[in-house]
Each structure stands twice: as structure tokens, then as C-alpha cells.
Amino acid sequence: MSEYRVKGLSCGNCAMGLEQQIKKLEYGESATLSYNSGKLKLDSRVSLTDVERILKSDNAYIDRNQENQSQQGHEHKDHDHKHNHSHDHQGHDHGDGHSHSHDHGSSNKLMKLLIVSFIIYGAAFIFDNQLNDAIQIGMYVIAIILSGYSTFIKGLKNLFALRFNIDTLMTIALVGAVSIGEWKEATLVAILFGLNELLEGLGMEKARRSMETLLKVAPKEATVLENGIESVVPISSLKVGDLVVVKPGEKIPSDGTVKEGKSSVNEAAITGESLPVEKSGGEPVFGGSINNEGILHILIEKAYKDSSLAKILHLVEEAQETKTPTELFINKFAKYYTPIIMAISALVILIPPLLLGGDWSKWVYQGLAVLIVGCPCALILSSPIAIVSGITRNARNGILIKGGVFLEQLGKIDTLAFDKTGTLTKGEPHVEKTIVFDEDRFLLIAGSIEKSSSHPLAKAIMKKINESNIDVPAPDEIQTVSGRGIVAFVQRTQYWLGNEKSMEHIEIPVDIQKQITDLKEQGLTLVILADNHNVLGMFGISDEIREESKSVVEALHRAGIKRTVMLTGDHQKTAEKVANIVGVTSYFGGLLPEDKVNKIKELAKNGHVAMIGDGINDAPALASAQLGIAMGKGTDSAIETADIVLMQDHLGKLPEAVTIAKKVNSVIRFNIIVALGLKLIALLLTIPGLLTLWIAILSDMGATIFVTLVSLTVLIQKKS
Template sequence: MNEYKLQGLTCGNCAREMEEQIKQLENGEGTRILYNSSKLVLSEGVNMQEVEKILSSDGAAIMKEKPHDHSEHDQAHVHSHSSNDNMKILIGLSAIIFFSAIYVDTQLNNLVPVIMYLTAAATSGYPTFIKGAKNLFKLKFNIDTLMTIALIGAFSIGEWKEGTLVAILFGINELLEGLGMEKARKSMEELLKVAPKEAVLLENGQERVVPISTLVVGDLVLVKSGQKIPSDGIVASGRSSVNEAAITGEAMPVEKEADEKVFGGSINNEGVLKVKITKEYKDSSLAKILHLVEEAQETKTPTEQFINRFAKYYTPIIMVISTLVMIIPPLLLNGEWGFWFYQGLAVLIVGCPCALILSSPIAIVSGIARNAKNGILIKGGVFLEQLGKIDTIAFDKTGTLTKGHPYVERMVVFDEENFLHVAGSVEKSSSHPIAKAVMEKVNGEKIPLAEPEEINTISGQGVSAVIDGKPYKVGNEKSIVFSFPSNVLENIDTLKSEGYTLVIVSSEEEVLGLFGITDEIREESKDIIGELYSSGIRNAVMLTGDHNKTAEKVAKQVGLTNYYAGLLPDEKVAKVKELTEGGKVAMVGDGINDAPALATADLGIAMGKGTDSAIETADIVLMQDHLGKLPSAIKISKRVNKIIKLNISLALGLKLIALLLTIPGLLTLWIAILSDMGATILVTLISLTVMFGEKKQITPR
């Protein structure tokens, strides 16, 4: 498949019709015209001359290939602005001629005002007339054809003033439609501009500026203050704060030093960093995000699919109604032919489905773009729509509601002289997360350590070692071979009842002390749960493989009343399936261990922080390392869904009112065009409000 950037694509209905025409060409079956991002996707072997001919018939044209080269967006924008400016000039000139004609019409009674009306209509409406005339010969009936028939009919019965006003208003309507979609596209293109274009490559101590596409894994690049990091990598040397907003949406800078990971597209705030590239740019987190955001614009929601099917039959139905309005009253009700012919022409104009087709895409693109700026990667409009319908959220515990980093919260000491000394000496060489938690506590107390001898890991129990010539053990209850004294047993039972993971430090004869290990609760988790309930979520539950006491403790701290503990991965999947029977369910996890549950839920939401697995697994990725912006994403999606419903009601409602005016014979040409123009303006403005609004978000303290 080949992709091309289009210019002049300002009408959603026209895009749909052009796509259908190209599909009828040889090898054109797989053609897609992506209206939201103004792109054309073609199969190999399609006749390009025929394609360009179809595009030009509706005022569109191929700009250039390779739309994923984000450096081209600026050029595309120049073309778009130029086209809009020309249209504004023509409409302005047409309006001047029109009002001059009205003045002349009151002074003179000859052909001069008629010629002026025709000139004004042609100035603003000539693209429509040309396309409409071509369509008439092909017996193709779309809005351009209908508008051309209506104007010819109006002029033929001497309605010069109304016909001209309709042409001008239709030109304004087309302009507004294009500007509205352009505004939504611009918000998306602002995201795409964060991609770096060049890098300073270090070779043999020499600096050389190269395109980022030429960087390979292992290259060393220099990133000065204010410059963008070209691709994902590791800091080789230097220290600085880095703005990762392009990846995570977080405005606060993150301190980076040697051996720490950095993301492509993030900005070095001060100092100089030398970064070793670990991924080519096309494989970097930023490149994947930008590609997914672009793709997300074009996934059709069920609502959009329904609108497109409806629009396909709407215009032919209106044509039938128009014909009936023209002939039924004169034939059966003794109506005046000229009057009802005029009414029928007005009904034709109501046949434009543009406002209806615009009711969804601008809101969808705006919603995806706004969430992406907040570091919420939504992989398609269908998932944005789904997020607004969620009523139950299931959370994994570790790494989601908690930080996923064990730490020592409680300590019971029976031998102050040896407890921390032995624990640190045994655990200092271990990479186990619990050992790291113990070492963090020991290091904080600045205890001198000894070199362990005869270290042995005992599966399912812990570690044994000889320290200062004496044998010791650090492990769980199974590692103890002697009976616990009553005071030790009492403390063990207390720690276990409070949900702690137990680590016992002992010699061969006695217990030196106890560590109560827990996973640190995210500071924002409790506030998040409250926010979710206030945003319309009815039920929030926790699913964890941890034991019941630990789950109970975490659930109580974060404000959850429902939790399920001791679940294996397949049991989590079964529980998610059970929850989906009662409503729409989203599963929130880390994107790695929870992949089956994420895939089973109606919506999978992963804690990302830019990891490949999270980006690839879930429908929605929280690029931060916390849940702080999840309530905001839900509110935005609910708002988008409400706006789409409102837009559809307005688009159809105004047209229905216009059609009902034919019953008493009150429908006029300018009322007909204003019904569509009013709907277009309202739909566009209401959809663009998604880009603005409340910015309250919960962030970790």
C-alpha cells in the first residue's frame, strides 16, 4: 500500500464519494481516503492518472508521498492556508458585488442587476457549478449536483437575489467546514512536530550533524541545553533535568544522570548530556506514539460507521422528497406549479449531509489530540468512544495502585547489635526486590557490613550465609527450624494479620528481628478512586495475586470496597469476564503481566512510562508512571460522546425543521441553505470545545 498526502480535502461526504469511485478502478479495492488526517491510501497497480482525475473533480490533489515524514506538515499547512485565503477573497468579492446589485436593483429596472447577481454567484460558487455540471452529465447526484440544479432552477424562475444569496452562503458553508476540520488537524499536527529531525553524532571526538533516521543502536550523540534527545537511549555521561512532556504529558522536569534511560523527543533543559542510542528512531517510544496517534484518527467508531451508511442514502431520499414536493401539490391539490417548483428546489438544498458527517470526526480528533497532549495515548476513536461508556474499572494492584517497589514499613528488633548488620551482610549481593527493600533500610541506618561466606539460596525459604564465623538465615517462616518464643510468635501473627510480607532474620538458635515488607501505595491512588466515582464510574475493583490480608489492607487504604485476592492470571481473566456481564469494563494494569486480562476487558488500559509492551498491549496507554490523568481522560471521552449525540441531533433537527416548513409552503432557498450552514457552524464550534476546558488533574505529591 502507498500513502499520499492530500490538499484541498475539505468535505467529508466528498471524501467518501471519491473513495467509492477509486475503489471501482482496477486494483482499487483497498483504497482508503482518510479525511481526518487528509491522506490517501492506495493499493499497488492503481492507475494514478485516473485517481488524480477523480480527486481533481472534487478540488482535491495529491501533494506528496510519505506522509509519515513529519517535516512535511509545515508545507502541507502552507498549501491549506493559501487555498483558504483565496476562498475568503472570492467570497468577500462576491458579497460586495451582491450588495451592490441589491442597491442597483432598487435604482434601475434592467439587465444590469441581473448580470451583477450572476457575477456574484459565479465568483463564490464556480467550483460548485463546475463539479455539479460534470456530475449532471454522469448522472451522479451529490451536494454539488443538487446545488447546481437548485441555482439553475432559481435563476430560471427569476429568483436572482435568492439564488445568489444561496451561492454565497454555500461558499461560506464550505469554507467553514474546511476551516473546522483544519483546526482539528492542526491540533494533531502540533503533536507530530515534537519529533526531532537532526542529531549531533559523536565520532572519534568529532561532532557531526546527521538526520535522526541515520542513527543506529550504539551511536553516541551529544545533546546540548534546549535540544531534543533524538531517540531512546541511556545517559553515557552528564547530568541534567529533562522535559518528558512529549512522551508522558508531564510538565515537571525529570532529573537524569549516567546510566538512566531517556526518551526520544524529550528536551534537555540545561547542561550537556552524552546519550548512547538504544533504539533506532523508527523503533523509539515517540515514533510509535506518533504513528499510533496518526492511525487513531482514522479508526471509525460505530457511530461514524452508522452516519456514513445513513449519509449514503440520505441524499437520494431527499431527491425523491424534492420531486414529490414539486409535483404532488400541483397535480393533486391544485397548487401553483411555479410556487411548488420553488419549494422543491429548496428541499434539494436540504439534501446536503455535510453537517451530519462532520458531527463526529472533529470531536473525535480533538479528543484524541487533547488526551495525547496529556500523555494519554488512545489508539482509536472507537476506544475513545468506549472509554466514555465504561461503568466498571478493574485495577491490578502491583505497579498500578501501588508503586511496585517493596519497602520496609515495620521493623521488630530482638537483637539490636546484630539484626541490621546480619540482614545487610546477607542480602547485599542479592538482586531480589525484597532484598533490595531490606538493603534500602539497612543503608539508611548506615550500619557497617561484613563479607558473607558460604551463601546458599534455599528455594521457597530464603538465604543462608556465614557472617563473622556464625551461620544465619534471612527468609520466611519455613526457614526457621526451632520453635518460636511466645513474644516472637505474637509479633509474627500481628505483622501477618496487618498484611505485611514477613522477612525473619535468625541465627541457629534465636530470631534477631522481623521486617514487615509492603508495596508502597501510590500517593494519588485514594484521590483517583474518588475522582473516578465522581466522573460516573459506578464500580471500581482490585484484582491481585497477592494474599487476602495484603489485598484487604491496600483496598482499605485506597478506598476500594471490592477486591479479589489470590488470583492467578487465568483467574483474573475469568473475573474480568464475570464483570463484563454486568456492564462495560476497563482493566488497568502494567501491560506486561496483565496482558490476558487487558485483552479480555472491553477496554485495556496500561501503565506505560513509554514501555514497548504497554504501548503494544493495551487500547489506551497512560504514558506517565501514575493514574493521575485517568479521570480527566474519562471526562474528555464522556464529553466527546455527548457532543457527538448533540451534533447529530442539531444536524438532523435543523434539516427536519426546514423540511417541515414545506408543509405550509414557507421553505425558501436561503432558509434551506441556512439550515445546513447553521448546523455546520454549530457542529464545528461545539466539537472544537473539546480542545479546551478543565485542566484539573491529580498528580503524585
């Protein structure tokens, strides 16, 4: 498949029509033309000349600056294409004066023509009585030609090809109005329609542009250090294993590890987190993040096109092109809507004069006005701007939504299933309770035994012991007994460290046994230390709950999620404890991965379910939910398996994502009601014969402007 950037698409309905025509070409059946992103995807065997001819019928064209990149297929598309794409469209944001994008230029030209037309129209209208008819009609004709000629040409072409889109309808209405001598109305129709096209184009452009500002975060070049010599290379030539130097204020070119240097890094472009993250030797960094103060030497571990950022940008771009069920329905509806309106228009023209003795010129005029109501532009526009805005807004927060479909689904979710470990909890054990029976020896000996172990529980214990600043002696010998714990000699005395089972060599007194049972009841994992005769003390260890989990669950309930369910492999006691603290509506413990999948299927019977996990061991459950949400500081498996990825390693931004998705859905519903409501009012006005051409146009134009503005409100971000 080749991919091209198409400029000059005038409306969503027109893009659909063009796509239909391209599909009829030889090898063209797989072609897609997206109005949202302005991209055309084609089988490389399709004749480009034919495609360009079809595009030209709507004044659209392939942007040649893009073509050579896109031809090189998927690999290059990820990086080169991104930059050109953002450079090209963003031309006028660079402040260099002469690199305006063509779309911007054409909208400027249209605006000037409309202003001139309006002045001429105004003059003819005001001096109505002073001018003779010929001069007045001449002025109207000039105004019509200036503001409506492109519509007129497209409309005539379509009329001969029996393709009925908005241009065809407008052309019939213009010809009709002129033929019954309604010059004034015809001119106003042409001007208003030009204005309509201008505003429609600008609305989508605004949404696309905010998307492209997002895509501009990609770094353009890197400073490679080789044999002590620095050289600046384009980002696409970076290889795994290159050592790059990143100075303060520069972008890190791709994913890698800090070799030397110390600095804080702003990762907002990737994770949406505004607070800088401290980095020093051995720590991972993301491409696209900005180095704040120190100089960093970074070992590149991924070519840019495989980096988290390139994947994110690619996904965000792709996301604009998927059609949601609502959009598919609207497009289908639009296909039948226009012919039905044309039939109604014919009836309005014919029935009153033929059967009811009506006046021909009056009803021809009414019929023409009905025709204009047949334009489904506002309806088709009710969805794409809102969706692109929603995806962009979430991407700014470090939340990747892989397509409009998933955004729409997120807005419908009423049940959210959480994996516990690593999602609601930090996934790292910490000592919650310490019970000491032998003050002198307990911490000292425990530290001695655990000091050299890399086991997660040992690390938690060492963290606790280090708080007491004691010097621990080295053990004489250590032996691990699997499933039980450790037997060790410290200062020539034998000690046992481990769970209850490893204490079989001693008789545990009743009061200590009660404390052991108590700690287990609280869902804690026990590590007990004993010598040959007595228990010296014990640690109760748990997985630390994330500070934000409780407030996130509350915020999700406020955002309209009815059921929050926690699923975990841990035993029921631990599950109960975490569930109570965090405030989820229900919980299930002791689940194997396949049990999680079954639970999700069960939940899905009674609602829309999203599953959220840390993306590594939750892949099956994420895949089986209607919506899979992964949190994984950019882990590849998370980005690939989930429908939505939170680029932070916490849930803090999830409630806002749900709220944005719900807003997008309600905006789309509202837009559809407004677009169809105004059409219906206009059609009802024909019954008393009150529908005028300009009311018909205003009903369409009003709806289009309104729908566009309402959709753009999704982009407004409250400063947090």
C-alpha cells in the same frame, strides 16, 4: 500499499463519494480516503492518472511534495513522512512568509471571492429600485459566478454521472431558482454555500493542525560523535550504537542510555509530564525529550523509526483514520438520506399544483428549498472533528488512544479493572513494620547478611537499615536455603534470616508467635532474624501503594466509572488491605493470569469493561477486555498490545482521559441532534409553505458552523 497526502477535500461527504469512485477502479477495492487526516491509501497497481481525474472532480489533488516519501512504504513513512507532513501543513506557522500550505491559500482565495460577491450582492439589493432589471440581474449573475462557480462545475459533472452529493443538490437548486426568476435568492444561496464550504474546511483544518503541532515534536537531526569529531546528520541516518551529543535546549534524537553527563530532561512530549526528570550515567532517555541544562552523551539503542516517539506519532496519525461505529452509522445513513430528501422534494413540487391546485412557481421554489435540506454535511461533520480533537488533546497529556473507536469506547466504560502490582502499587517492596527484640544486634546482623544480596526484599531491608547510619560488618560465610532464607555466620555466631519456615530450629514463644500472626493478618511479607536460641526481630514488608492511587480512584468514580475492580495474584489479605486503602469497589486476590482473563469476561457480561495493567504480564487480560489500557513508560509490549497507552508510569492522567472521552461522545450525540433537528424544522416549514431557500441554507450552514465550533471545544485545555 502506497500512501498519498490529498489536499483540497471539501467535505466529509465528498471524501466518501471520491473513495467510492476510486474503489471502482481496477485493483482499487482496498483504497481508503480519510477526510480526518487527508490521506489516501492505495494498492500500488492502481492507475494514478485515474485517481487524479476522480480527485479533480472535487477540486482535490495529490500533494506531490509528499509522494516520494510515502511511496517508500511503511518504514520511511514513520519518520520522513512525519516531518514533511508537519512541515508542509504547518508552512505558515514557521514565520518564513512564503511557505503557506495550499489549503490555506485556497481558503484565502475563496474568502476574497466571497467578500467581493457579497459586496456586489449588497449593492444590487440596496439599489433595487434605481437599477434596471438587466443591470441588476447582471450583478447577481457575477456574484453567483464568483462565489459558486466551483460548486456549479462539480455539480454539473455529478449530475451527468447521476451522483447526488451536496454540489449536485446545490446546482439543481441554483438552476431552479434562476429559472423561476428568483435571482436574489439564488445569489444568496451561492454566497452562503461558499461560506459554508469555507467554514467547514477551516474547522477540520484547525483540528488537523493541532494534531500536526503535536507531530512537530519529532527531532530533525542529531549530532553524532565519532573519533572525537562531531557531525550533524539527519535523524533518519542514526544507527543503533551511535554516540550522540545533546547540548542544552536540544532534543534527544532517539531512545538510548546516558553514557556521560548529567542534566534534567523534559519528557512532556512523550509522557505528558511537565516536571523535568533528572538523568545521569546509565539512565534511559526517550527520543523527542528536551535536554534542559547539561551536555549529555547518549548511546543510541533504537533507530528513530523504532523509538517510542516515532511509534507514538505513527499511532496518533493512524488513530485519525479509524472509523468509529457512530461514524460508520452516519455514513450509511447519509447514503440513504439524500435520495429520500430528493424524493420528498419531487413530491413537494408535484403534489400541491397537480392535486391541490397550488401555484407551480411557489411549489417549485419550496421543492428546491427542500433539496438543499438534503445536504448531510453537518451530520457527517458531527463526528470527525470531535474525535481528532479528543485524540489530540489526550496525546498532549501523554495518553495514546489508538483510534476513534477506542476513544468512543473509553467514553462508554462503566467498569475499570486494575492489576494491583505496578499499577495501584509501585511494584517495589518497602519495609512497613519493624519489630525489634534485640536492639544491639538486630539491624547490624540483618544488614550484614542482606548487604550483598540483590533480592528485592533485601533491597527494601537495606533501605530501612541505611536510615539508621550503622556500619555493618561483613559476614564470615553465607548459605542460601531455597524457599527458606539464609543461614550465615557473622562474627563467628550462626544466624538464620528468612520466613517462618526457616525458624524451625527454635521454639518461638507464644507472644512472638502472636505478633507474627498479626503481621501476616495485615497482609505483610515477613523476614525474621534469629540466632541459635532466640528471635532477634522481624521486618513486615509490603508493596508500597502509590500516593496518587486513592485520589485517582475517587476521581474515576466522579468521572462516571461505576465499578472499580482490583485483580491480583497476591493473597486475599494483601488484596483486601490495598483495596481498602485505595477505595476500589471490589477486589479479587490469588488470581493466575488465566483467572484474570476469566474475571474480565465475567465483568463484561454486565457492562463495558476496561482493563488497566503495566503491560508486561497483563497482556492476556488487556487483550481480552473490551478496552485494554497499559501504563508503561513507553515499553514496547504496552504500546503494541493495548488500545490505550498511558505514557507515564502512574494513573494520574487517566480520569482526565475518561472525562475527555465522555465529552467527545456527548458532543457527537449533541451534534447529531442539532444537525438532524435543524433539518427537521426546515422540512416542517414546507407544510405551511414557509420554507425559503435561504432558511434551508441557513439550517444547513448554521448546523455545520455550530457542529464545528462545539467539536473544537474538546481541544480547550483548562490550565492545571
